[in-house]
Amino acid sequence: MTNFYFNNNPTQLPNYSPKCHPVQIYNTHPHDNNKCSLASRALLEKVRDLGVYIDENSIDLITIATAVTAADSFEQRKTAADAWSRAMHLHIPVTDECIWNLLSGRLSSILNFLTGDQWQFTFYKTSMTMPKPKTSNKAKAKLETLKGLNSICLFSGGLDSAVGAIDILNTASDYKPLLISHSYRGDGVKQKNIKALLKSNFGEISYSISPSLIKKLKGKNDISMRGRSFNFLAMAVLGISALRNANDDPNISTIIVPENGYISINPPLTRRRIGSHSTRTTHPYFLNEFERFLTDAGFHVKFVNPYQFKTKGEMLVECEDPSAIAKAVPLSVSCSHWHRRNIQCGHCVPCIIRRASIHHAKLTEDAPYGSQNLNFVFKDREQKDDLQALQTAIIRLKQSNDYLFWMRQSGSLPSDINTRKKLELTIKRGLAEVESFLKSEIV
Structure with missing residues (x-):
């Protein structure tokens, strides 16, 4: 240890x-x-x-x-x-x-x-003095941007968060959000370009934890980043504190977490992928347990995922501003390997889910991929693992039709029968989007 x-x-x-x-x-x-x-x-x-x-x-x-x-x-x-x-x-x-x-x-x-x-x-x-707000003109101007806001919306620069922000800010929504962004290397420009498509006023906090290793280790950071949503949500809670104090309103509590239902559950495609490949960043069990934990710690916030029962393709099709989301697609990032080469690989699970959703929505413009042609990926021993795992899952689920058992492997599901059924149908439709896309791409 x-x-x-x-x-x-x-x-x-x-x-x-x-x-x-x-x-x-x-x-x-x-x-x-x-x-x-x-x-x-x-x-x-x-x-x-x-x-x-x-x-x-x-x-x-x-x-x-x-x-x-x-x-x-x-x-x-x-x-x-x-x-x-x-x-x-x-x-x-x-x-x-x-x-x-x-x-x-x-x-x-x-x-x-x-x-x-x-x-x-x-x-x-701690012996640290708590930070005091600045009183400069710049800080006063920043404070003014917080006034009138009533919620937090996570904004990663990904496709789902783009839909979430566009749905809120390009329509007559009751939410007036403060966008919370985590700025990794290369993300800031993409986030800025997507924000330019948003029509209503919003506040924003873009932050970075930027871990830097002690010199003697001379190594690279681990890139699995399984805990990234914890720091994202913690910063959102801090944003709630800022909004409450800026607006003198203790009732502000909503944190919007835009994530499609398939990736939220993210069932393991094969047995060996349980844990190692199946992220749980927005799994409903994690969000519910973290919300309860925060309540007992004296915070009063509510995590809301308005897309829990939608696939990624359905999010695109049903986006409130089709023109804006069509422009946002090539600006967004979904790839799990993005930070290795600053280009989306095209063949990891998030990339394939993304490409399947764009195919489902019949959108013609997308970002470039390192591996555009999946026929070549299928023949590449080092790249085909995720693609084969998806194909295997599609075949296995058609034979067993036991989606609930599959879903439970990624974590406990809500006890309500109707909620579990809606999640099951969402997973089915999400996998069907992938199957349709793969049939169109692989000869």
Whole structure:
């Protein structure tokens, strides 16, 4: 097990060893990359730039999210006993260590489900001064953009989040959202271009945790990023705090999580893919458990996925502004390998689901792919794994027709029978979109 120690002051961190990894968080003190790793260097400044007071418990949550994202990035899965499931103990400074230690077991359970790892937490009293809002003209102007807003909408630059933002902001919606974006390398431009298609006013926070390894390791971060939705949602909760204080309205609580129902459930295509290939970033079990956890921690927020019972293709077809979504498609990113080459591969599961949805919606413009022709992919031993897994799942499900059993392999389903049936039908339609697309592409 690796112990990760976090503090804003590097002098309060232990020395590095193979089982002890010190990480400085925030930029309150100079950083020495010979002593410790670093995460969220500029995040507190981003918070102060909002020009509004942020509740201490929201700062605690984003500190926890920073720690989780850093450990998730720094600990290589290949070093685990099974080359996948890691064991990590995080020691994190917070303002209210009592409540967080009381809830630490539940947090571990939620993250174990989300990432497939073994998490442990110990919380201790922070010595950091909480960030105060800036009073500059720029901060005052930023504060004005928060006034009148009543919700948060996650905005990743992906195709689903583009539909979500367009549906809200290009129609007469009751939601007036603050868009929350996480800026990875290369994402910012695409997010900016999609935002240009939005017709109504909105607020926005684009942030980055940017984990940076200690110099002596000279290695790359782990790229599986199974915990990414945890930090995304934590930042959304911080956004709720900003909106409540900017508008003097404690009832603001809605966080919109736009994700098609198929990928939300994301059943494992084969037995060996359970856990390792099947992400759970917006699985209803994770969202429900995290919402309950936040309630018990003193937060009162509500996660809403308006597309839980829609396929990706249906999201495109039923988008409220067809012209805008047609323009957004080539600007968006869906690929799980995007950050390796800054081009969508065209043959991973998210790419195939994306391409199937565009085929279903009969849209003609799409982004370029590294592998456009699936006939070539099918003949390539190193690239055909996801494609073959999808074909195998389609054949197996036609024979067994046991979609509920398949869906349960990715996590517990809601107990309500009608909800489970709607999810089952969504999964069926999503797989049918893929089958139709593959028949049109593979000769």
